[in-house]
Amino acid sequence: MPSSPRNASPRASLPDSLAIIGAGGHGREIAWLAQRVGVPAARIVFAVHERYLRDETIDGMPVHSIESGHCDGWPCVVAIGDPRVREALTDECVARRMRPATLIHPGIDLHESVSVGEGVVMAAGVVVTVNVSIGDYAHINVGASVSHDCVIGRGATISPGARLAGHVHVGRYAFLGLGCNIVNGTESAPLVIGDDAVVGAGACVIRSVDPGATVIGVPARPK
Known part of the structure; x- marks a missing residue:
């Protein structure tokens, strides 16, 4: 059975910047959601693995490679629907000192x-x-x-x-x-x-x- 999560005050500390891992449709939806919760568009970036880097910007927001280190230490959301892929990318982000945002x-x-x-x-x-x-x-x-x-x-x-x-x-x-x-x-x-x-x-x-x-x-x- 799933274990109960710990955080009962999910809106206590909203991020003031955000790295969105993934640059597809779900990523663009996350960018919209982030702006609705108060993250300025100027502080939102997309990040993908180097081999998937295609565009310099998406909807006016920059796209970086994960390997570049630009987003290391940032709050992040992994915008991938597949649960196991999302978990693996989250582990990679945490190893790069990114902080999963709610x-x-x-x-x-x-x-x-x-x-x-x-x-x-x-x-x-x-x-x-x-x-x-x-x-x-x-x-x-x-x-x-x-x-x-x-x-x-x-x-x-x-x-x-x-x-x-x-x-x-x-x-x-x-x-x-x-x-x-x-x-x-x-x-x-x-x-x-x-x-x-x-x-x-x-x-x-x-x-x-x-x-x-x-x-x-x-x-x-x-x-």
């Missing part, structure tokens, strides 16, 4: 019972209700909702429009696809999405999913 859209109203870990991203339109635990480096994307008594594991990705009913436990590095629906568990028997599991776009999950499994369809079945 970004929560200002329109999200977090109840005092919600616990949020380090490096979490919560995008516009996200709804999180009560007694929810969100682990380090989890990303909850545009318009997703997480209901009461859910646990989101370290590094999990909750894609846009996903819906989690109450008492759902999402494992470490699990990936929940676009618009999927996870029905409720109970306090004594939560519905568990196992570590490294993948739930396909539009799937409706009505029972627990084994670690590492991929499920698709309505109702969701192993691929």
Whole structure:
């Protein structure tokens, strides 16, 4: 089962600058989110590995190689949807003295019972209700909702429009696809999405999913 994160005051220290690791669509969304939480565009940069360096700027913000060291020591967000790739890049950034930043859209109203870990991203339109635990480096994307008594594991990705009913436990590095629906568990028997599991776009999950499994369809079945 995912462990509970530590930080219950995720907005206590917002970054005044940000290195976004990754220069694709998710990276541009992170740049928009960062500006909404108060990071000036002039203090936002993108960083990618040298072999992926293509553009000098994106939306007016500079792009650097990670290897150049320009972003060493900066607050950072790894803008990669794949949970395991995001974890590996986060480890690389930490080794370069970058500091994972937590970004929560200002329109999200977090109840005092919600616990949020380090490096979490919560995008516009996200709804999180009560007694929810969100682990380090989890990303909850545009318009997703997480209901009461859910646990989101370290590094999990909750894609846009996903819906989690109450008492759902999402494992470490699990990936929940676009618009999927996870029905409720109970306090004594939560519905568990196992570590490294993948739930396909539009799937409706009505029972627990084994670690590492991929499920698709309505109702969701192993691929």
